Amino acid sequence: MPARPAIITCAVTGSIHTPSMSPHLPVTAEQIAREAIEAAEAGAAILHLHARDEADGRPEPNPDAFLKFLPEIKAKTDAVINISTGGGQNMTVDDRIRAAKRLQPEMCSLNMGSMNFGLFPILDKRKEWAHAWEPAYLESSRDFIFRNTFKDIERILKEVGDGCGARFEFECYDVGHLYNLAHFADRKLVRGPLFVQFIFGILGGIGPETENLVFMRQTAERLFGDDVQWSVLGAGRHQMNLGATAATMGGNVRVGLEDSVYIAKGELATSNAQQVRKMRGILKDLSIEIARPEDVRERLQLKGKGNTSF
Ligand code: KMH
Ligand code: ZN
Numbered sequence: 001m002p003a004r005p006a007i008i009t010c011a012v013t014g015s016i017h018t019p020s021m022s023p024h025l026p027v028t029a030e031q032i033a034r035e036a037i038e039a040a041e042a043g044a045a046i047l048h049l050h051a052r053d054e055a056d057g058r059p060e061p062n063p064d065a066f067l068k069f070l071p072e073i074k075a076k077t078d079a080v081i082n083i084s085t086g087g088g089q090n091m092t093v094d095d096r097i098r099a100a101k102r103l104q105p106e107m108c109s110l111n112m113g114s115m116n117f118g119l120f121p122i123l124d125k126r127k128e129w130a131h132a133w134e135p136a137y138l139e140s141s142r143d144f145i146f147r148n149t150f151k152d153i154e155r156i157l158k159e160v161g162d163g164c165g166a167r168f169e170f171e172c173y174d175v176g177h178l179y180n181l182a183h184f185a186d187r188k189l190v191r192g193p194l195f196v197q198f199i200f201g202i203l204g205g206i207g208p209e210t211e212n213l214v215f216m217r218q219t220a221e222r223l224f225g226d227d228v229q230w231s232v233l234g235a236g237r238h239q240m241n242l243g244a245t246a247a248t249m250g251g252n253v254r255v256g257l258e259d260s261v262y263i264a265k266g267e268l269a270t271s272n273a274q275q276v277r278k279m280r281g282i283l284k285d286l287s288i289e290i291a292r293p294e295d296v297r298e299r300l301q302l303k304g305k306g307n308t309s310f
Helices: 029-042 063-067 070-076 093-103 120-125 133-143 150-162 175-186 210-227 236-248 272-285 293-299
Strands: 008-011 046-049 080-083 107-111 167-172 194-200 228-234 252-255 262-264
Touching: 008 029, 008 272, 029 046, 029 070, 029 272, 046 070, 063 070, 063 093, 070 080, 080 093, 080 293, 093 150, 107 150, 120 133, 150 167, 150 175, 167 175, 175 194, 175 210, 194 210, 194 236, 210 228, 210 236, 228 236, 236 252, 236 262, 236 272, 252 272, 262 272
Parallel strands: 008 046, 008 252, 046 080, 080 107, 107 167, 167 194, 194 228, 228 252
Antiparallel strands: none
8 A cells, every 4th residue: 555645743732841941832822823823834734732821831721721722723724623631730630621522623632541751850951940830840740640541541432532523642652552542442442543643752651762663553553453543752852753763654743842842952943833844844855745634534534624612
């Protein structure tokens, strides 16, 4: 089968980075909307979105915060909107799924296992913080369990998947998470086509070595065969090189300031669109086409842009 065009996902702001880490990290609704729209114009077919408190940038679960930017993004782009159910470390599972349940997007993230999620090493890189919550948030990750039990996952599959018609970006931070997904496939609680995001380089998950990428791909294809379409997220400085490796292997890629605030070694990215353009250029050099939003809707059998509640 000829290689399919690569889907570029852009994760615009997330909940790992905090405002002091980059002046370019979007925080307000206006900034998130602008960054998302420019990323779509640059070639991102999927926009993975979180919201933040406009005053201090802390991750914010309230659906009203999402409603301040989603309609504009929907009006100005055709990109597939994907709302996070991973949220941030300051949220319960109930908090994390509130926006998805109310806004009923075409896609949502779904994290496939409980794990450690260590952000505290970032504390060593900076002494000054604009907001007191930032160092406290990073420090608390020393004792934080990112909760995604089998019960939580089943609940999200039922309430957000079956209940709202959302399809998922299955976020897999280690090989065991692929087996967790296979468990739900065996029970027919998920069905293909499956869009699986392999995540490398989070402290608590699998490391960013190419051998691990090969192993994750082999395992996913063994477990799910033709039902899987996989994508790669390399955290921090692994973003572009692992993405390029994934694309040469026939995979899809995720970029965005959620996962890395850099564009090159020691150089902050000035926007999400800059990262999308860089990845697009790499793909062009490799003679790899990029997927359009309509390709994604067909490939992932999404319900369509008109069937959301925002
Ligand atoms: N920032 C990623 C490593 C989610 O939003 O569901 C994890 C993530 C989780 O995207
Ligand atoms: Zn996210």
